[in-house]
Amino acid sequence: MTGEEVDRNKRATLRSFATLGAAGSIARLAGDGDASGSDARDAIVGYVGTTPGAHFSKIRDDLSLGTGETQYHLEKLASENAIESRRDGDYRRYFPVGRFSFFEQRALGYLRRETPRGMVLALLRTPDVSASELADRLGVSRPTVSKYAGELESAEVLSRADGYALRRPETLLVLLVRYADSFGEDAQNLAAEADDLVRFDP
Secondary structure: OOHHHHHHHHHHHHHHHHHHHHHOOOOOOOOOOOHHHHHHHHHHHHHHHHOOOEEHHHHHHHOOOOHHHHHHHHHHHHHOOOEEEEEEOOEEEEEEOOOOOHHHHHHHHHHOOHHHHHHHHHHHHOOOOOHHHHHHHHOOOHHHHHHHHHHHHHOOOEEOOOOOEEOOHHHHHHHHHHOHHHHOHHHHHHHHHHHHHOOOOO
16 A cells, blocks of 8 residues: 555545544534644544543554644643543543543443453343353453453442442443444444343333
């Protein structure tokens, strides 16, 4: 692929997300006369709106931006109160301002990680699944499941009082279904099953 084609693909990606950002209620014009900068910022706003909880590197890579460019625009947007962020271990995750509760932000951070997301998906489908069954389903070791279970418990996403139980399964299901496209095939499959998972049982 030539440099010109890469640049053309980058502009197309930015335009796609910039349309979402400019149309959203949280989009802001920079007012500095820099059209390309405004496009990049609108693209970031649109991307964060459809991929809440994304971290710095994912935003940079998915939008084909440079490291310094991404940092500059994220700081600009944060100063304009268009996005907000929170530290999540080694990551800084980004969210639309005021859209998510503290619990939802923490939950989205874990749902952006493959193994914790797999654990939540499995527990939504089979609430009584055991730790060893989770390890087998996810293709990871039992200590890995135990490690993430401890983190999820600390984040108040999971209870280990009597086996593994999700604390707010309805909220987790809504987040997974609403942003299924940004989580990948496993969440998309769950979204297709959502009607069967939510039942009224008087």
